[in-house]
Amino acid sequence: MKLKHLLIVCVAQVVLTWGHYDKHMGATLAAASATSANPAAAFDTSAPAIVTGVVRLDGPVPAGKSISMTKDPACMKMHPSGVTTEDVIAGSNGALTNVIVYVSEGLGDRTFDPSGNAVVIEQKGCRYRPHVLAMQAKQKLQIVNSDPTSHNIHPLPTNNQEWNKSQPPGQPPIEATFAREEIAIPVKCNEHPWMRAYIAVFKHPFFSVTGTDGRFELKNLPSGTYVVTAWQEKLGSVEQKLTIGAKETKTLDFVFKPRRSYGTASLQ
């Protein structure tokens, strides 16, 4: 009877010690198991399936707030008619831009090599282009400054290294990479407090960012049962389950409900 107590305590101790550092240890464990998994069981591109759809906002679209760029006249010059925030951008029928749609469950232990292509994020007109970017862990990221003014790129991850580099105008692109999955890393420029981007880092290549038509497309998906998640920076996440067979094309639409309040983004 007493030995049982001791065992329970020991197990609890171990569980809680692991649990205390769950996020990071989980990543380490996943990485460890991923590298030890059989690469031959990666994925079968011979019968790729496609999931496509539209992400919509069901409700009133919050108006963008006007941004004052007086802090930097060089920025102001590039926007003589003014700029508004881009937290929630929706078209006339509620189609949401900048929503990341991705497979969140169902890929099991499969590993995926990062694409050899670099993704590019540009500082143009004192804004990040694109505003929302999705990429794979360990994939190359190129940061370009196309403005006549200097910026500093300051990602604020919780599951990756935080860093902060200055990029004066005319400097070559900065190369960076993120080692671990994180959805999503906010990026800010301290000099221009209204500038904000989100970089989502995935372990796999099944993600898509919606354009102005609210449309996404997940290609080359192996057949199986998945949970597909849509993430928007202010509206949160919406999940849906999906089973797809080989060479199938399925449509999966997402609907976001508006929030009562969207908080105050740093604007000035």
Next chain:
Amino acid sequence: MSLLKTTVIEMLGAILLTVLSGPLALAQEVRVGDLTENAKQGKEVYRRYCVGCHGQLGNGQGENAPHLDPKPRDFTAAVFKCRSTPTGSLPLDTDLFETIGRGIHASAMPSWYPLTRQERVNVVASVKGFSPRFHEEKPADPVPIPPEPPTASAGIARGKQLYKKLECWKCHGQEGRGDGPSASTLTDSKDRPIVPYDFTTGERFKCGQSNQDLYRIFMTGLDGTPMPSYLEDVTPDQAWDLVHFLRTLQVSPEKHMSLRDLVRRPSHVEEKLNR
């Protein structure tokens, strides 16, 4: 006593012990010079000296944290201002050791130099124990600091041009007073307001006071703050020019606060009033 009650109490004990011995759960190795750590003693040093500000869990939520500005460091994020390694990297053991000994000027972090060297090494182990990053990563190689060339007016002039070109004035201001156009809206990585360094106070920097320290500050960046790294933007020669120029900004009548200075207004305030 019932089995359920006993089990609940013992689970509670296990939880408390685990939470409170969190730093020990991942034992850290520390090496500074010829000294190595004693983690158990480090925990005692931490409890005696550090808990009040940095908190039991090392997350900067000590009881005094609400009253302090700048806020105490959150060790669980493993993001540190004063490093010799490039931005994004963990600090070296000696970085932590020296920061603890030197203290952080113009903040509530005292200089813990009065502690013995062994005590400081021990508490470095305790600090590292709060974040698993120290287990999972190694610090990058430190940024090399080449020998300092002699100060010359040509170098200072080049440094001044660099200050303009790199747009340091955006935050630090044209005269280095910390009053640049972007200064008033700066926030640190936890979205708390933060002010840029005012060179005209003539004070020590938060991460040192020598020219080498100044070189290191803008080459490694102060992680966790808006101060970025300029490692990829300047050559070492240019960096020394910038150091020599920045030192010229540090001349100020307030440098040595005497009684006389306390009773008269500082010169830059006089200027503003007379304008």
Next chain:
Amino acid sequence: MKLFLDRHNLKSSFCRMGVLLALASACTPAYGIPAFARKYGLRCSACHEAWPKLNNFGQVFKDNGYQIMNDRDGPIWQNVSYFPVTFRITPQWHREDNNNMAIDHTAGVSTSGLVEAKVTTSGFDLSGLDMWTAGTLAKNISFLVLPSTDANGNFHFESAWIRFDNLLDSGWFNLKFGKHELDTPISEKRFLQLTASGGFFQLYHFTPTTDINSFGGIGNNQLGIELTGHSRNSYTRYALSLLSSNSGGVNLPTSQTYDIYANVNQAFELHNLGLQRVGVYAYWGQSPTYFLTSAGVPIPGTGSGSRPFYRAGTYGIWYIRKLDFSTLYMRGKDNVFLGTGTPFNQPAALPAGAHAPTWNGGFVETHYTWSPQLILVARYEAIRLSQQAFRIGTPLPSGVPLTRDFGNTDAVVFGYRWYPIMTSRAGLAWHQEYARVRIRHAAPVTGRDETTSSFLMGFDVDF
């Protein structure tokens, strides 16, 4: 619920202990001068091993003129509602024993003759109150004013000084002016005893019984100026004081002469055992042997015929992790006129066989700092006269002839302090202490040894 001692539950009793220990250590620890703790947001345990005993960080803070030296020490940087005051008082229960007190043979009848008996008093009581104020007036100008009362509320100034810190931009030159505690790393003011018998170092106040030396000992706060210096981490320290020969008494009660005190000490790290410190000190003073009088009444401040005396020795503070020892040796000598109470202008009145009284003494005090919230204390002290003032065999006031060991003192103290709360706002300690002092042949009637003992328990309150 069965507790720890049940054999059958031994395995799981560990876990139960764990709960209690975890809960205990989750309590916030306590600290010393809450005013400083409030100013800097540090807990007491940062400066005090177990308040009021200082650790080296606290010593450096004190040496810097109560400054952390982060350029935010001046009062202009503080919240305007901050005020540097701390109160300390100890409500207590205590018992005092005197083994050989002279009492009337028949209580109430003054002519019944004196006999010696054991007298005991006990009950709930109060200590005096310290209204401690200290801090900075401006950067590098520090102050301390300590009005202190006895248990009846009679005020005196225990300390009142101003100090100019870091002169010439160096920690080696600091000038203090006023009434202050002599620089003694083994400080009587910041030690951990409170009883009547154990609440002071015998050596810091000892003068032989018949001695008229007005010096109250190096444990008394003195009036004068003090020049001190220290290295950045206070591993090397020195102090040099010039003091009026009034033993800290105000209104110029004694004489116009001056005393000198000097103290030099050096600390060093010993492997990972902790910081060790050794030092030497010396007090050279003069005390008057007679006063000018008016109608037979001595006129204050006119002390004349001053004769010299000294107190000097070495000390060490030794750390073996959580166990530490404070050791001190003292040699004291008073001039023969002081020792015999003979006015200097009447040298013929010196009794035959009179000598300058000389004594050697020492103490060892040990502490075990279980945690910043629990400290155990023990001390043994001994004083041995190597030279009596009068000739051996001279009859004492009790009629008993003087022996070689008259006045020799032995003292022991045991105690502990437990600090249930420790925050950066206020402090509380539960204090228990037992002390016993034996003075050879000091019993007033029979010339037997006089033994006094104290037992105290109470709450030391600091806010």
